[in-house]
Amino acid sequence: MQPTFSDAETPSADNSDKPVPYRTILRRRNVRLLAGSRFTSRMAQTTLSYGAMVHLGQAGASQLGVSLVGSVSYIAPLFFGVQGGAAADTMSKRVALAFGFGMQALLCLLSAVFLTTTVGSLMFLMFMTSLLMVIVIPSMKAAVAIVSTPSEMASVNAVIALVGSVGSALGSTMIAPVLISVSGIDMVLYVAAVLFAVGAIRVFKMDVEHGKPEPGAWRKIDWKPRSISLRMNADWIRDHRSVGTMILTGAIVVALFEAFTTLIPIYVRDVLNANPAHSVYIFAPAGVGFLVATVVAPWVIMRFGERRLAVVALGCVTTGMILFGLIRPIAPFVSIISPLRLLEPFGVHLSKEVLAASVIALPTNFGSTAAGAAVDNFVNRHTPADRQGATFGLKEVQENALALSTIIALGVVSNLVGPRIVMIVAPIIVLLPVIWLLRYSFKREDQPMMTRREAFALLTSGEESLPADT
Structure with missing residues (x-):
């Protein structure tokens, strides 16, 4: 099912110039339950x-082996993201989320008991959990519009982004490295199962939303993976250029950050000459970037708009990736301001490269969180409520297509030239196919294809500066 609304049909933006305070938002039981479920599920x-x-x-x-495990989770959303979003529109969001998290918990438990921890087994587990996410993610994002009013959406999205980012940061920077160091991969699977189960229990405690989906609506969904059609995506972007270009901007940030995450274990081992489990020292201080992005996002959105925030986020992630590639020449200077130096009186002495990496991760994490908040809020405000699941599903398709191709491409390039060089060229590798897609989407038979500069301007500009459709 493809969303077919036009930008002209979208509800008008709220005129409030101040975001709703977090204290007001968190007084709502449903918001707390939704946020808690997001926290534990992202951590898992x-x-x-x-x-x-x-x-x-x-x-x-090898980096390619790590990249394969990291990339397989994008296959299911790529093929079935739109269908999963459409399915979410036919279901109670509460039931969809509880079912998804519960099944993910069961998969982790069964994998720990019956499967090995080879590359193939881990790829299978990642694929199955990601298959459930094609319904979970659109349901989670569409639920924001259910538990909040239009004036509260920016703040609710920010709260959801904050707890999700904190949970994500704790999972990747502390829980996973510590569990691997102390016990092993089996304990990682058991802990992930428990966290998914907690998320399912919390979301099931939410109030039942008013109204019931149309009986048998899920039978009308076309489960053929038409969403991977280049022509279909190009047509949708052209017909919904405001939302479409915003989603593509966020997709670039997602692809860069996800590729960065898959590169880090080998980067720490081969470039920083440290144990991959020591990536905790790089990412732990970067939690400040998550926090700052979440705190300032509602204010920036209200004052300057989602698109400007997304462009700034893209700049932060791009700069961070390039600086990681230049870590050796800049380490003597950047390491001076690392917050990890506060650990030296306690006998923790780290190399200048690790200290510098902990600083560079701050803007990188800021960008990843800010872009997600900006794009989600933009879609919530500019998409009719009954189409948000399908739109978020298509968003997942485009993000996962770009992330999958980026992770595999950078994994191959990293095997050839090393993780340090690939960090420098990564932004170009991600940006070029998006620019080409925009040029292809807006091509007209009687006119030459737009230039790369025009396509980039289209990607980063607001609706008011886009050329009118003919």
């Missing part, structure tokens, strides 16, 4: 995925 997802990659890194796997 990153504990599982990053724990698997650290496990392989410690075992001496």
Whole structure:
């Protein structure tokens, strides 16, 4: 099912110039339950995925092997993201989320008991959990519009983004590395199962939403993976250029950050000459970036708009990736301001490269969180409520298509030239196909294809500066 609304049909933006205070938002029971479920589920997802990659890194796997495990979770959303979003529109969001998290918990438990921890087994687990996410993610994002009013959406999205980012950061920076160091991959699977189960229990306690989906509506969904059609995506972007270009901007940030996450274990091992489990020292201080992005996002959105925030986020992630590639020449200077130097009186002495990496991770994490908040809020405000699931599903398709191709491409390039060089060229590798897609989407038979500069301007500009459709 493809969303077919036009931008002209979208509800008008709220005129409030101040975001609703977090204290007001958190007084609502449903918001607290939704946020708590997001916190534990994101912690489970990153504990599982990053724990698997650290496990392989410690075992001496190549970057390509790590990238394969990291990339397989994007296959199911790529083929069935739109259908999953459409299915979410036919279901109670509460039931959809509880079912998804519960099944993910069961998969982790069964994998720990019956499966091995080879690359193939981990790829199978990642694929199955990601298959459930094609319904979970659109349901989670569409639920924001159910538990909040239009004036509260920015703040609710920010709260959901904050707790999700904190959970994600804890899972990848602390829980996964510590569990791998202390016990092993089996303990990672057990802990992930418990966290998923907690998320299912919390979301099932939410109030039942008013109204019932149309009986048998799910039978009308076309489950053929038409959403991977280049022509279909190009037509949708052209017909919904405001939402479409915003989603593509966020997709670039997602692809860069996800590729960065898969590169880090081997980067720490080969470039920083440290144990991959020591990535905790890089990402722990970067939690400040998550926090700052979440705190300032509602204010920036209200004052300057979602698109400007998304462009700034893209700049932060791009700059961070390039600086990671230049870590050796800049380490003597950047390491001076690392917050990890506060650990030196306690006998923790780290190399200048690790200290510098902990600083560079701050803007990188800021960008990843800010872009997610901006795009989700933009879709919530500019999409009719009964189409949000399908739109978020298509968003997942485009993000996962770009992330999958980016992770595989950078994994191959990293095997050839090393993780340091690939960090420098990563932004170009991600940006070029998006620019081409925009040029292809807006091509007209009687006119030459737009230039790359025009396509980039289209990607980063607001609706008011886009050329009118003919």
